[in-house]
Amino acid sequence: MHDLRWIREAPDDFDAAMTRRGLASSSAQILDLDGRRRRAQTALQEMQARRNEASKAIGQKKRTGEPADELMAEVAELKEKMTAAEEEERSLGEELEALLAGLPNVLAPEVPDGPDESANETLRTWGEKRHYDFTPKEHFDLGEGLGGLDFEAAAKLSGSRFVVVKGQVARLHRALAQFMLDLHSQEHGYLEVQPPLLVRDQVLFGTGQLPKFGEDQFRTEEGFWLIPTAEVPLTNLVAEAILNESELPLRFTAHTPCFRSEAGAAGRDTRGMLRQHQFEKVELVSVTAPEHSEEEHQRMVACAEEVLKRLGLHYRVVVLASGDTGFTAHKTYDLEVWLPGQGAYREISSCSNTGAFQARRMRARFRQDGEKGTRFLHSLNGSGVAVGRALIAVLETYQQSDGSVEVPEVLRPYLGGQERIAPS
Template identity: 60%
Template sequence: MFDIKWIRDNPDQFDTGLARRGQEAQAERLIALDTERRDILTRAQDVQAERNKLSKEIGLAKREGRDASDIMEKVSQSKNLQAELEEQAKTKEAELENALMSLPNLPYDDVPDGKDEDDNVEVRKWGEVPSFDFEAKEHFDIGETLGLMDFETAAKLSGSRFVLLSGALARMERALASYMLDLHTMQHGFIEVNPPALVKDAALYGTGQLPKFSEDLFRTEDGFWMIPTAEVPLTNIVAGEILSEDYLPRRYTAMTWCFRSEAGSAGKDTRGMIRQHQFSKVEMVCVTKPEESDAELERMTGCAEAVLQGLKLPYRVITLCAGDMGFSARRTYDIEVWLPGQDRYREISSCSTTGDFQARRMKARYRAEGEKKPQFVHTLNGSGLAVGRCLVAVLENYQQADGSVIVPEVLRPYMGGLEVIEPNK
């Protein structure tokens, strides 16, 4: 969310940033709402000041034995008017807050201009794209040939966009998550967390999924929301807090199930595990001081890359253009892994800095040493990695002509020493 004072002081810069996100100018409307709110509050204060004077006159009249009923009636009317004005101010404040809550974060100045993924900019590549002496298959064909990936039974249980993994593939998904968590906690300094998968409205407002993206979420009948990513509970750990400077940076990681309705994705990736209603993901969240957040984004992206490098999976890193970034982001790096079956790169991680955008929504602050006034922290989030998509990448990059799949070396300790997954006879 934005500071309305900053918008009043920088209306052109604000509207320029929104325009880069494909949004219409909003500064004039927001400033007008804020002006109305402040004018109403000023009138309420004037009414109270006048009532204070009248109250003194009542005391004087009574001491002098005069009739004070007329003055007392004016005081009563003044109270009613003040209450009415304060209610109007609350209404305007709520209107202003709702308007601010619905606007995306502003991109950093050096984020590339553009409307969609076609305008994203490649930063670097890693690894050699594999070449096969047979026609590469997609992951769902590989998994079904192995007899360990079952979409039909999952559809019987839950409908479309679900999968049932068994045997070595179920174990490999667990192995991937364990490998990622061990890497992030033992080598990258993250604190492992096992957070709730059901959250209240406030948590989703804090990270920016509400109010704008409610249709993308699943909600229980008693008002909880199923998390679309562990970013939500991990970031909200610091909601409403004033942290000490030496507490920062905080780095959290978690493996959770994630739930998304995939609203608006009809016809996209209808086969396979790329786009599902339920999937597992290892998430990274960092809370930092403002001057450290840019470096933290580079560090976090490197942590995600280290997972793919350990698995020896080729990938590329791209900078998202202003029009393709997520709602809360100021800068985003996407990591795309090579999928031979699709003959293209596909997103497997997205690492973003939000600046103080989420912190303002969550009221998350820290107090610098020697300072009285607290400042807003900066928050960052990134996939480290999407476990299901990582399984997809392993199957496609390590497939063999006979339908078997080689187990990457770093996963073998988690797989009981298994080196090759053979078709299930």
């Protein structure tokens, strides 16, 4: 959500911010609704004051035995007008809120302008691409050869964009998640959380998935939503809260299944497990004061990078262009891991600073030490990292000519010292 006061004071700046998002100017419509609602509020207050005054006069006349018919008729008329004004104010408020709720976050000035991912800017790379004396395979061929990825069985159970992970590959997948949780909770200072996987409407609204992206979610018949990412419940832990500045920053991590309909992904990444309806992530969420959110953003990216460094995976860090930045994000860095089988970089983590955008929707505030007033928090989220995509990267990076896969050293303690996964 946006600061309505800022839109009133700087409508041209707001329109320029929306133009960077590829949207038409909307401040005039917003200010029209806001002005009509405020006029309705003023009229309602004036009628309330007159009704109170007339009611007091009626009481005085009754005590003195004077007729009060005219005043009583006026009060009855005012009651009808007030009911209409209250309905008008409510309707205009709902229309204004719906309009604001459908507009994306304002981008940071340093976000590069561009229509899509082709305008993203690479900031740095880490490690080197591995060279093989054979043609490297893609993860689905490797996984099937290892007896660990079964797409056919998943299709029978659930349809497309699902996979059954089995045996040694399932153990490797579990080891990756455990390694990430241990790193973030024990070394990076994130509090490990096991949140609910089913949430209510207002929780998805708070983090920006609703109302605009309802078709991307899965909903139960009882009205709950399956979480698309642990960002949703973790960020909402501070919804409606007023925190003390001394409590900040709050840092949460969670390993959860995630569920997405992939409504807009028809024909993309249909083979393999790059884009699934059900997948797992280790998520990072931070809540902090505005003055520290940029610093916290850089810290979060570094925590996600450390996962890839310890796994020995070559990657690059890019800042997303305006046309590729998500709805709620003020600025986003993606970590893109190199997949030898694909011969391409693919996103494995996306770390976003949403500023106060989500906090306004959640009504999440904090009070500075020694002050009475409150301010909106800043929230950040990132993958630390996507477990399934990390599995893909490990399989492709550490593959051997005989179809086996070397286990990265950092994961061996989680696999009882196992150094290699061989075809069954």
